[in-house]
Amino acid sequence: MINAIEVENLTKYYEKFLAVDHISFTVKQGEIFGFLGPNGAGKTTTQRMLTTLLTPTEGGILINGHDLARDAYPAKQKIGLVPEESNVYTELTAWDNLMFTARLYRVPRGERAKRAQELLETFGLWEKRTVRAENFSKGMRRRLSIAMAIIHKPALLFLDEPTPGLDAQSIRAIWELIRRMNAEGTTVFITTHQIEEANQLCNRVAIISHGKIAAIDTPERLKANFRRVQSVEVAFDREMAEQGSGLESLPGVTTQVKVADKMRLYTEDPSALLPRVTQYAESHNLRIVSLNTLGPSLEDVFLEVTGGQIGVIKHETEEKPHRRGMGGRQ
Amino acid sequence: MSRLNIQRLRDELAQAWTVAVKDVRVYYLRPGMIMFGFLMPFFMFFSFSVRREVGAAEGVARLLAMTIFFTAGAAGPFIIPTERRIGTYDRLLAAPMSLLTLLLGKTAVGTFFAVAVSGVALLAGLLFFRADILQPGLLVAGILLGAFSFATLGLMFGSMPTTNPGDVQMPSTLLRWGLLFVSGVFIPLSEMAPAARAIAYLSPLTYAQDVMNHAVLGSGLINPWLDLAVLALSGILFLLPSIKMHQRARVLGH
Numbered sequence: 001m002i003n004a005i006e007v008e009n010l011t012k013y014y015e016k017f018l019a020v021d022h023i024s025f026t027v028k029q030g031e032i033f034g035f036l037g038p039n040g041a042g043k044t045t046t047q048r049m050l051t052t053l054l055t056p057t058e059g060g061i062l063i064n065g066h067d068l069a070r071d072a073y074p075a076k077q078k079i080g081l082v083p084e085e086s087n088v089y090t091e092l093t094a095w096d097n098l099m100f101t102a103r104l105y106r107v108p109r110g111e112r113a114k115r116a117q118e119l120l121e122t123f124g125l126w127e128k129r130t131v132r133a134e135n136f137s138k139g140m141r142r143r144l145s146i147a148m149a150i151i152h153k154p155a156l157l158f159l160d161e162p163t164p165g166l167d168a169q170s171i172r173a174i175w176e177l178i179r180r181m182n183a184e185g186t187t188v189f190i191t192t193h194q195i196e197e198a199n200q201l202c203n204r205v206a207i208i209s210h211g212k213i214a215a216i217d218t219p220e221r222l223k224a225n226f227r228r229v230q231s232v233e234v235a236f237d238r239e240m241a242e243q244g245s246g247l248e249s250l251p252g253v254t255t256q257v258k259v260a261d262k263m264r265l266y267t268e269d270p271s272a273l274l275p276r277v278t279q280y281a282e283s284h285n286l287r288i289v290s291l292n293t294l295g296p297s298l299e300d301v302f303l304e305v306t307g308g309q310i311g312v313i314k315h316e317t318e319e320k321p322h323r324r325g326m327g328g329r330q
Numbered sequence: 331m332s333r334l335n336i337q338r339l340r341d342e343l344a345q346a347w348t349v350a351v352k353d354v355r356v357y358y359l360r361p362g363m364i365m366f367g368f369l370m371p372f373f374m375f376f377s378f379s380v381r382r383e384v385g386a387a388e389g390v391a392r393l394l395a396m397t398i399f400f401t402a403g404a405a406g407p408f409i410i411p412t413e414r415r416i417g418t419y420d421r422l423l424a425a426p427m428s429l430l431t432l433l434l435g436k437t438a439v440g441t442f443f444a445v446a447v448s449g450v451a452l453l454a455g456l457l458f459f460r461a462d463i464l465q466p467g468l469l470v471a472g473i474l475l476g477a478f479s480f481a482t483l484g485l486m487f488g489s490m491p492t493t494n495p496g497d498v499q500m501p502s503t504l505l506r507w508g509l510l511f512v513s514g515v516f517i518p519l520s521e522m523a524p525a526a527r528a529i530a531y532l533s534p535l536t537y538a539q540d541v542m543n544h545a546v547l548g549s550g551l552i553n554p555w556l557d558l559a560v561l562a563l564s565g566i567l568f569l570l571p572s573i574k575m576h577q578r579a580r581v582l583g584h
Contacts, residue, residue: 014583048583051424055580073338076426087417091356103348104425106341148421 002065004029004156004187005050010059012045012211019045021211022059027189027204032182034202035191038306042211043191044084047160050189051081064155077105080154084161086145090134094125094144097133098151105152112151119147122177139170146174150181157181159190163197175201199298207305214305222301229300232273232293235262236286246284250276262290270294342431349422349435353409354442362408362495368447371400387462390455391546392515394469395539397451398476400506402444406436406484407502411495414584429576433485433569440481441474448473461546468554469545475561476538482568483534489572491579509533514540519551534564 005027012020020042027033037043048054050061052072061068063075088097098116107115120126123143133141142162150157159178163171178201182188192198198205199219206216215222239261240247247263248256252273255266267273270293281288357363371393413419422432452469455461463469487502510516512526513535519527530536541557543550550557 045583053420053423053580054583055577073426073428076424079424081420081424083417083420085417087421089352089356089418092352096355100348100352101421104345104422104427106344106426 034198037208080149086141346435350438386459402480403484405440406488410488444477472541479565489575
């Protein structure tokens with residue numbers, strides 16, 4: 001089967017600044033592929049090259065087997081694009097925005113109204129179809145922007161940071177829609193800096209840092225490859241100071257991070273660390289309120305491969321580490 | 331031409347039309363368009379014509395040339411940088427159509443605007459100045475080709491790789507005002523010094539003014555067919571830098 005996306009040695013310089021550095025990857029048909037990286041890592045630049053909005057300095061791109069450098073037209077017919085900013089025409093109504101896009105993508109005349117109605121109903125905008133988009137909330141504009149991107153039923157949907165700034169309900173609705181479209185056969189390429197989004201949605205994730213792909217695999221395999229970022233999380237009946245408690249000096253602890261009222265102790269061997277933590281509690285006259293071992297989260301992997309410091313960067317939707325410990329609070 | 335190519339051509343024409351209609355609906359009533367496209371030619375006309383003993387027919391020919399010039403060129407420098415800034419231009423660039431189709435759609439926006447406002451100017455000329463149109467066919471051809479030429483001139487400025495309409499308005503306004511004063515609009519070509527006339531021949535507005543003189547006054551200094559040919563050719567030529575600048579913008583990331 002032809003890959004949905006094949007990227008070979010893709011490079012982009014903005015004058016002398018190297019934004020994307022000779023990256024290669026493929027996205028299979030039917031995948032949800034996440035492009036994860038911190039701000040300025042090269043995610044959006046890569047996506048703009050994949051959607052013909054930016055000319056690569058070097059390298060090749062095939063979209064559904066079509067070479068973008070030779071003839072982008074057949075590839076463009078199969079692509080839907082949801083950019084980071086909801087680029088709807090605020091002077092037009094929701095209905096007119098959709099009809100404009102349907103005409104632009106040459107959706108057959110007889111199907112335009114039917115598809116527009118279906119999408120407006122799916123996105124909860126049918127009642128607002130005659131309202132100009134300038135009166136829409138951010139979440140409504142986002143939903144309309146996505147509806148406009150899929151009215152021609154693209155085989156490949158690109159989403160650039162689809163959910164930042166949205167309320168939890170809108171985020172869940174958009175995730176659900178992406179899953180549903182994917183189940184119906186659409187390949188999805190998401191660029192995001194939100195780790196939980198990639199963890200929840202993606203079959204595979206590429207982590208990009210400083211223009212290079214630092215890791216690429218399924219979220220679970222990425223986590224499994226980073227055993228060194230396992231941890232033990234403990235809460236005592238008295239709150240501990242971040243520094244000077246002595247926990248960071250326990251044998252096997254590589255890093256200590258205070259997370260709310262708990263201490264997270266990173267280690268390569270949680271089972272060896274557990275008895276040391278209980279001994280520490282006894283010797284310091286502390287009662288353990290909760291004690292858990294945590295597998296590496298995608299955030300840990302992300303920070304590890306992008307050179308971030310564990311516990312320093314906090315994201316809007318922080319991923320809950322995979323808990324597999326004993327008792328205590330969850 | 332194969333059936334596939336004919337279908338593609340039909341699609342591209344429909345897409346250019348779709349872009350043009352959308353722009354008409356979204357932008358025609360924006361203050362920038364009204365100021366630079368609708369009010370400016372009338373202000374300029376009254377500033378330079380009132381109390382200067384301009385004959386009715388001569389005044390109408392001048393008003394029509396200025397209207398086409400200002401109105402057609404108002405759309406490009408305003409719409410494209412605005413769309414780049416708010417991100418809607420990406421939607422057009424990512425759509426399955428050629429860059430030329432997109433640019434022709436944008437050209438049509440300025441052309442329609444100029445044709446419509448010229449209609450208002452013509453009506454004003456007929457009602458208030460009691461002018462006669464001696465060659466209506468030439469008038470229509472002159473308005474259409476003049477509007478096309480000046481719309482692509484405006485498009486050329488709009489294609490500059492920037493997201494700020496202000497960056498474009500300044501050079502575009504400077505050039506347009508410069509052309510206005512060297513193009514035989516206020517001083518007839520026949521009264522110009524040879525050096526000034528040589529400069530005037532470089533401006534497409536000279537040919538638009540001359541063709542309006544033919545249509546309204548019944549006489550001009552240049553062959554009207556040459557006027558029309560220059561307007562058509564300059565319109566096509568102005569598209570070339572627009573294409574180059576769009577390609578440059580794709581490299582720069584604007």
